[in-house]
Amino acid sequence: MAARERLIVALDYPERTPALALVDSLGHDVLWYKVGLELYLAEGGRIVEELRGKGKHVFLDLKLHDIPNTVAGAVRSVARLGPDLLTIHAMGGPAMVQAAVSAAAETSPGLKIIAVTVLTSMNQQQLRATGSYLPPERRVRRLATMAMLANAHGIVCSPQEVAAMREIVFPKITVVPGIRPADAAADDQSRTATARQATIDGASMLVVGRPITRASDPLQAARALLLEMDTAFRS
Ligand SMILES: O=c1ccn([C@@H]2O[C@H](COP(=O)(O)O)[C@@H](O)[C@H]2O)c(=O)[nH]1
Numbered sequence: 001m002a003a004r005e006r007l008i009v010a011l012d013y014p015e016r017t018p019a020l021a022l023v024d025s026l027g028h029d030v031l032w033y034k035v036g037l038e039l040y041l042a043e044g045g046r047i048v049e050e051l052r053g054k055g056k057h058v059f060l061d062l063k064l065h066d067i068p069n070t071v072a073g074a075v076r077s078v079a080r081l082g083p084d085l086l087t088i089h090a091m092g093g094p095a096m097v098q099a100a101v102s103a104a105a106e107t108s109p110g111l112k113i114i115a116v117t118v119l120t121s122m123n124q125q126q127l128r129a130t131g132s133y134l135p136p137e138r139r140v141r142r143l144a145t146m147a148m149l150a151n152a153h154g155i156v157c158s159p160q161e162v163a164a165m166r167e168i169v170f171p172k173i174t175v176v177p178g179i180r181p182a183d184a185a186a187d188d189q190s191r192t193a194t195a196r197q198a199t200i201d202g203a204s205m206l207v208v209g210r211p212i213t214r215a216s217d218p219l220q221a222a223r224a225l226l227l228e229m230d231t232a233f234r235s
Pocket residue numbers: 010011012034036061116118119120121156177178179187189207208209210211
């Protein structure tokens with residue numbers, strides 16, 4: 001699939017003006033945008049509707065995590081805005097994942113529920129601090145397997161696990177943040193890799209924020225990533 005169909009640019013901004021300015025500057029090169037907690041809590045559903053109005057696909061990364069009935073209600077509330085993908089936390093367990101999937105199917109059949117496994121910012125030490133003693137890849141595997149059994153449409157995992165997760169998740173979706181150019185700072189991310197490696201390893205969609213949004217020329221940075229993804233896909 002063409003790289004444009006597989007790159008999601010994360011709009012991690014405190015309000016709509018800089019977010020929409022970036023969208024306009026990236027023009028037709030970028031089709032998919034992530035709206036996360038920062039922007040959604042500041043602007044509400046209208047930011048999703050504005051992006052849809054510009055013909056963009058929306059990855060609504062709210063990482064819902066609550067009891068099944070509450071998550072189902074939240075899914076119904078945001079489904080009417082028309083996002084394409086919506087995240088929930090796999091840690092909510094199979095009943096919560098199943099409730100989210102059922103609520104999406106009833107409200108907006110095209111909406112896909114994506115289960116976040118282990119945040120890409122977490123390393124083994126941080127996982128241990130939460131009481132999980134498995135290495136990250138085994139923890140991701142366990143949560144991904146559970147999410148698939150609960151009928152989630154895909155998972156979020158890091159580029160360091162995506163090759164191993166393909167056998168569990170394919171043909172469903174692997175959404176992969178933690179993408180960094182080889183010479184770039186990891187920032188707060190722990191489990192990172194390049195767009196080339198994530199593509200070779202079979203990621204369905206890559207989520208990229210700061211390497212594009214904080215670049216001196218975001219359009220040039222996005223185009224370089226798209227080229228890297230297309231080249232890796234053909235290799
Ligand atoms: O495990 C996760 C889940 C979601 N994210 C989101 O992806 C982007 C990554 O942004 P960068 O600036 O490229 O680090 C960000 O919006 C996160 O909320 C993630 O990084 N890890």
